[in-house]
Structures are given as C-alpha cells and as structure tokens.
Amino acid sequence: MAVSSRKRRVHGMLKLYYGLNEEGKTVDQAESLDPCDINGPHFDPEVYLNKLRRECSLGELMDQESCMVKQIRSLDSDMQTLVYENYNKFISATDTIRKMKNDFKKMEDEMDCLTTNMAAITVFSARISGTLQDQHAQITKLSGVHTLLRKLQFLFELPARLNKCLELQAYAQAVTSHRRARCVLQQYSHMPSFRGIQDDCHAIMDKLAQELRQKFRDGGSSAKDLSECVELLLQLDEPAEELCDKFLTHARSLSATPTAGTDILEFIDRGCNEFVSSLCLVIASYQELFVNRPQESNLAYKNIPQMAVGKLHAFVDSLAARYFSLVERRIQEEKSVGDNSLLVRALDRFHRRLQAVAKLLPGSAVPSQGTEIVVRAARERVKQYLAALQSFYLDSLTDVRQALAAPRLGGSSAGGGLPELLSSLSASILNQIKTVLASVHLFTAKDITFSNKPYFKGEFCSQGVRESLVVNFIKFVCQSSRQFCESAVDRGGSTPPALLLLLSRLCLDYETSTISYILTLTDEQFLVQHHSPVTAVTALCGEAREAAQKLLNHYVKVQGLIISQMLRKSVETRDWVNTIEPRNVRAVMKRVVEDTTSIDVQVGLLYEEGVRKAHSSDSSKRTFSVYSSSRQQSRYTPSYTPSAPMDTNLMSNIHKLFSERIDIFSPVEFNKVSVLTGIIKISLKTFLECVRLRTFGRYGLQQIQVDCHYLQMYLWRFVSDENLVHFLLDEIVGSTAHRCLDPAPMEQSVIEVICERG
C-alpha cells in the first residue's frame, strides 16, 4: 500500500513536471489547496504540526511520527535509485557522441572522392556530346526529308488513288484525300509538276463530282445515299444553293404523288405513308444537311441556313399544295353520305400526320392549311348531309304519295292509313336526322385530333350543325310544304289533297313538339355555345305553324274546288228551263255528300274534332224544313203582288242585316269541323253563284229545292255552325226563285218524301 502510493506520488511529480494531466488531477488539485496535505504544493509544516498537535492524541502522534519516518526513508531510497539511473544514461550518451565524431571524419573523405569523380564524368560527357553533334543534325534532316518524301509520294499517288476510289465508288475516301492534298497543291501550283498533279486531281475530282451529281440525279438512290452525296458535294465546294435546289428537285420527283385510291381511308393512308413520311424524311435530311450544319465551317456556309430554310419552305409549300389539291379533290369525290366514320378517320389521320410536319418545320403553313382542308371538308360534309336529308325528305314524300295512290287503285277508301303514314313519315325523318347528327357528331369526337380546334368547338357546332344543317332542314320542310300550296294552284292541283292534309299535320306536329325536340337534341349532343346569334326555336315554330296553316287552307281550297267543280258542272250543263219534274235527288248531290263524308273521315284521321256550336236539340231536317218553308212562303207568296220586288229585297236585306258577313276563302283552324266548314262554305257559295247565272223553269226551281233539302239533311252535321248551311242554302233557293220564270215552289212534304226516298 505504501509503495504504490509512493510510486504514484513520484509519477505525479513527473507528470507535473512534464505538464501531463491525466485522471486524478482534480484530486490533486483538491488536495493541493490544503496546507495540511503533506503531498500538496502548499504544504505548511507549521500549520500541519499545529493541527496534528491540536487534534491528535499522543498515541496518534506517535503513530504519525513513525509513519512519517517510514515514508521519509522510502523516499530517500527512491531518490538514490533515480540518481543512479540518470548517471548511467549520461555515460552511454557520452560514448555515443564520441563514436559519432569518428564516423563523420570518414564520411568527409568519401565525399571528397565523390566530388572528384563527378568532375571527371562531366568532362567525359562534354567530350562525347561534342563528337556526336554533327551526326544528330544529319539524322533530323534525314527524317524531315523522309516525311516530305512520303507526302510527295501521297501527292504523286493521289490521282491514281483517286481513280481507284472512283472505281470502287469510295467517294467519301476520295473526297477526304483530295481535301487533304488540296491546300498543298494550291500552294505549290506554280511548280509545273505539282500543277500537273493538281490538274489531274481536278480532272478526277470533276469526274467524281460529275458522278456524284449523276448519282444525285438518278432516282434509285435512297434518301440516305442522297444526303451522303450532298454532304460530299458540299465538301467539294459545290454551291450550296444549287445543291439545295437539286436536292429539292430530286426530292420532288421522289415524293411520288399518291394515286387515286379506292376508298378515302386507304387513299389518305397511302398518302400519309408515301407522301407525308417521305416529305418528313426529306425535311429531316435536308435540315441535317443544310440547315443544322455545325457553324465551324468556313464563311461560305454562313448564310446557307437562311437560304436553305427559305427554299425548304417554298418547296414544302408547293409540294403540300399539290398534295392538298389532290386530297381535296379526293375528298370532294366522297359524296356518299352512308358512312361518315371513314371520312372522319381519314381526315383525322391526315390531320395527325401533318402534325409531324409541323413539328419538323415549325413555321410552316402546311398544318394550318391542312386544318383548313379538314374544316372545309367538314363544312362540305354538312352541306352534303343537308342535301341528303332534303332528298330523303322528298323521297319519303314520294313514297307517301305512292302509298296514298295505291289504296285508291285497290278500291279501298282513300287515305285509310293516313295516321300510320304520318307516324312512319315523321319517325323516319326523325330517325334520319338522328343518324345524320350521329354521323356529324364524329367530327367532334374526343379522340379526333382536330376536334379541339376552335372551329370544331364553336362555329362548327353552332353555325355548321345547328344552323346550316338542322335549322335549314326544318326550314326546307316548311318551304317545300309551302311550295305545294303555290304550285298546285297554278298547275291544276297535281298534289293529292291527302298529302296536303298529311303535311299540314306534320308541320303542326313540328310546331308543337318536334322542332324543339330536335334542337334540344342538337344542342345537347354538340354542347352548342351560342357565340353568334342563332335562329330561335320560336321563329322556327312560327314558320312551321305558318306552313301548316297554309297547307290546311290549301287543302280546304283544293277539296272545296273539287266539290265546287262538280256543282258548277251540274248547274252549267243542264237546261233548267226545260227540265222535268223532280223525282229524285240529283246524283251529283249524293256524290257531294259522299265526298264530304269521305273528306270528313280523312280529316278526322289526323285532326281533332274541334268545337261545334251547340246544336238545338233537334237540329235535323225538320227544323230546317219548317224554317225554310216558312221563309220560302214569305218570299214567294208576295211575288205575285205588284209591290213584290221591293219586299223581296227588303226581306233578304233584313235577313242579311242580322247575319254575319261570311268570308268564303278564310283561314281555317286546326280541327276537323273548321276544315269541313271551310270546304262546305266554298262549295255552297259556288253553287249560289252558278245558280245566279242561270234561268230556271218551274221544275228547275223544284229540283234545286230538292237538292238543297238533301244537302241540308246531310251537311249540317259537318259544320261548326249549322246556321251557316241554312243561310247559304236559303240563299241558293232564294236566288233560284228569283231566276225562275215560273216560281211555283214544291210542297215541303213532297220534298221530304223525295229526299228520304233517295
């Protein structure tokens, strides 16, 4: 224990001396501040002693003393060993230094020796180089001559080599060789021999250039070959402009014009594959050759790019124009409207392929022209569809006409299938419109590249499809309907009346529902945004209604005319003065009633009944007969008195005062009763006017009485206001009486008997 602590103390001192600080240093420091620490640096023996004396007992002091003594002894021995050790080391160091002194002396000698040797070597070396100087110069000269000779040999061999290259068609090698020699030859051209070589070379190179040009001109070589040729020729200082031209002319012949293919898709495909891709290739290689040349080339090339780009644009434009004209012609040939998808796909492909050109040649007008072609084609297409729709409409009208004519031939009642015809007609038209819309819709499909062009987003939908297709078609329907009204009047009613009726109903249906349906459908399908003003639904509906009204009016006119003609003929052709006593209703009246009934049936198939003025409960023949006979009495009886004419006029005038003025050819409403009223009005008015132009005998008057009674029996049920029929028939009988030489009216009962028998 005591040894280890002493050792540590010794270590600590050494450490302290060498400034080393290791662990335990804090302990040292803590101890060191204590003056009573016997090992600390601030140890104060006085304090320590005083402390010991104060604190410790005698025994302890004794122990302390013995301990102290022991420690002092061990310390002494330690000191002694240390001194010994140091001494020994000092001795050995002295020995070493002495030894070193001896060694250095030896080395100094050797160094002297070395110095003398080196001097000798220097002398020798100088002598050797002196002797070798001449020979070295000679060798250098020789090697220079050798190189020159090799170059000369190359030059002399050049023509032959070039020839050989020419033979082997290794043009590239030839050009490289020539390029290498060219400057030298140029420089030494004043010397005849070199001149000879140069001339030879020139001749050969000319030939080569010739050959290259020949190759360039020949068709067979591929674009790659071509570009190689051009590259070489350029290196041969051929004028770039001429080359561009030649290249392009050649390319022109190369881009074979697409032949007129079988169908449009194939045609466009072929066009794209052959023309557009070779065009792209040409553009690419051209650009590589002329436009994108590295700038390190000499001055002559500097303005090539601009020139070349200009030429390229002109070239592409002219070529594209030719191609476009071809394509356009082909598109125009595409008249059949059956399958639009083919055309759309073709146009899409066409448009898509042109995008490649756009990428290659950013400033080119080609893609926009292409888009324009597409737009034009679309426009043309819409027109064709309109024409197709129109012809479809006319065709279906012809079909309807035939269908109307057919049953009449078969002898069945006219217009039996009118409602079916109407529904099938309108359905087929609607279907056709839908088909057309679907076809046209392909133009705006999402996967079509040109569908996102502004034209196809806006104008095409609103102006193209909505206005010029749908609206125009509806207008066409109305217009052609109106034409039926106009043409038929002048050309003797070539249109069957049933068709007029049918069309009128069709137009009316259009007005009420179909137009708005179609337009809504269009707007939905095409998401039409109305930038420009478009035709309003109401305007179209108005037009349709007008057409329907016109057609119906015309129908009334035509049917009225047919009956009128019968009545007129029957009145005009008979000798009313010398007729026999009536025994029967004339056949023509039966015919009139029959026709009116069939018209009633026909109209009833398509139009609603309509409002009828309330009938008096017994609005039958009896009411009429009483009424008319009483009136007739009052009319005819006084005519035998001298003051008769005045009274007659008075009577009829008073009667007229209380009746409304009747417009004969007035517009009718869209219902059966109104239509029938119109027809009957026209017929009876004609009857009246014809009667007034004739002179009657007694039996003539009686025949008219019978006829009118018969008409009254059957016609009242068709009209809206039976008083109208009463009034007109009264007028007829009254006028006949006036025109009668011997006005002796028939007994009402007899008339009734005759009519009932008929």
Place this chain on the structure above:
Amino acid sequence: MEDDAPVIYGLEFQARALTSQTAESDAIRFLVGTQSLKFDNQIHIIDFDDENNIISKSVLQHEAGEIWHISASPADKAVLTTCYNINWSFGALGVQNASESRVVTSSAVWRMPPEWESGSHESPDDPHNSHNPQSLDLLCHLDNSAHGNASCVLWEPMGDGKRVISLADNHALLWDLTESSTQATISSSATLEGKGQLKFTSGKWSPHHNCTQLATANDTAIRGWDLRTMKQIYCIENAHGQLVRDLDFNPNKQYYLASCGDDCKVKFWDVRNISEPVKTLEEHSHWVWSVRYNHSHDQLVLTGSSDSRVILSNMVSISSEPFGHLVDDDDLSDGEDNHNDEKTKEPLQDSIISMYEEHEDSVYAIEWSSADPWLFASLSYDGRLVINRVPRALKYRILL
C-alpha cells in the same frame, strides 16, 4: 270628311250591268241595267251631283229582256248597247209543252229617247206610278243568232261610235255601224277553236296600238287578238287557277293588263312576257268579278268580288307614275306649304287603300266615273249601287 261618305242608291231589281256614260264628260252619270224575269227591265240613269251629294235618277224601259251587260257609246252619249236574255218561253206560256221554251242572249244598239231628261225626272222615286216610262229606241240588233249567246259588247275606245265588237259563245265579231247606227254589218270575225265548248266570258278592246287589239277571256286563259287580221297574237294559258272573270287594259301603259278570276286573285300582266304575272293581289275572299283601272291615274285599281267587297288598291310600282306625279311649277303657286313638303316624301308603296263594305251581296260590277277620276260606282246583285270617292288624302298625294 263628311262628303267622303258613300252614297247609296237602291234599285228595285237585281242588277249586274253597270257602265259609266263614256261620252259624257261633264256630269257624273252611270247606267245600270236590271235583271228581272217577271217585270219589264229598266235602265237606270244615275246622275250624281258631286257638290250637293245628291243622286238623281231617270228610268228607261228595256222591254227586250233582262240585261246582262251594258256599255255606252264613246261618241254619242245617247247611244248604248245591251246584252239581254230573250225568253222564248213567254211566247209559249199557253202551250203545255214547255220544252219549247228557250233562253237566248242577244245584243242590240239602243238610243235613249231625247226627252228622257225632262221626261221622268219629275218623279224619280216612283217609277211604276209614272205614266209611260219612256222606252229605249232600238237602233239595230247585233244579230248573232248564228253565233250563239252574246256575253258582252265592246265599243271602240275613244272611237267615233261606229265600230263595236260583240263576243258570242266562241266568236268575236267586229261590227260596223252605219247610217246613224241603224245598220250593223259584220266586217270581220274570229272564232276560238279547240276542244270542248269554248266560250268567251269577257273581253276588252285595247285603247292602245290604234285600237287594233282585243283581249278576251275564256275559261282560265287570256288571249290577245289583232283586229286587222283577226288572228290570235298571244295566249296566257292558265292565267288564273280557275275561270277568268274580267280584264282591263292599263290606259297609260300599252302592254299592261289586269285580270281577275275565281281563284280570288287579281293579276297584272305584261303581255310581252306572259310566263309570269308582274304582280298578284290576293285580297278578296271569294271570286273577283270585275277589275278596273282608273282612267287617269292608273295606279288606282278597283276590284269587286262576290265576297261583297270592293277594294281600291294603289299599285304604284307598276303604274305609269312609279315615282309619283311630276309636278309642274305652275301647279305649285297655289299649293300650300305643307303640300310642298309632301312632295318630297318617299314614293308610295303598293298597298290597299281601302276596302269598301257597303254591299251585302256579291258585287258583280264596278266602274270609274268618266267625268270625275276620283269617283266610282259599284253595283251588287241585290240592286244596291254605291258611289264612293278615292280618299282625299290619297288624292292630294297623287295630285300634289
């Protein structure tokens, strides 16, 4: 405006025939022929006093039969022609067998008795009670029994009253009247030939081309004839959809012709180009029986129809004064300021001026007065004669 109200005159009989007294240029005078099978027919001479708005009438007996057409000589105001029915059955009344009875339309030239003006003027309202209403003096028959029923007789316009044309069935006969119109001889004739029973319904002697042209209507066609050769010079087939009822020449434009018919339309034709009408009016709601150009202002066109209406239209665009009347400076002196302003107005548009609804029966005849160009008469079947004026505002616009 009070004197613009229509003046109405009622005849006792039904009537279709109306004409203005062409040779009379001072008094406003119309002649109306009645139709009655039972009584003696009459010719009413209607005088209209424009200033007092009063009608005075005279009646002449026309015993020959009911009058279908009447026209007055352009040269002698006492001479007129009528087309009338003769009912032979009257003669056979006693005979039980009525089959002999026959109705024939014939035509004749008449002279009014010179004393008619003083004769029956006294008691205009009571013709039946007046003693011996005077009769017309027969000058001559336009004897056409060989040619069928006469439909109308036309005087040579502005002629000396020596030439008339009568249309009978399918014949057009040109007569020369000689010896103070007491002799009538056929100088030439034309016959319409074709399928079926063709019959002239109406005709008009053109006042142009030295009065060498005639236009006739049969069925739906209008035909032009050259009177020198009596050959057809043009034919408008299907001029109207149905029967053509009447036609009239534009008095100032020699190639212009108006026609009307049973298709309710009035059409204006340029006979140099007959494929299409120049203009079509479709205002009436029944057959149009009569159309007349105003004699002085040919933009004024009058039409009468069996829808009981008379329509006065202003067809400026196809008239001889398309830009309005060209005013002489002299006329301006008495014009008021506002009239001067009116002259600078836009030219008038084609339009309907007015629709006259005074009639209650079919209007078969209309006629402009030959004395006063702003006045016209219309006659409906019930015997009502209405005298109307062109609206004053329009009159001033045309004049000033």
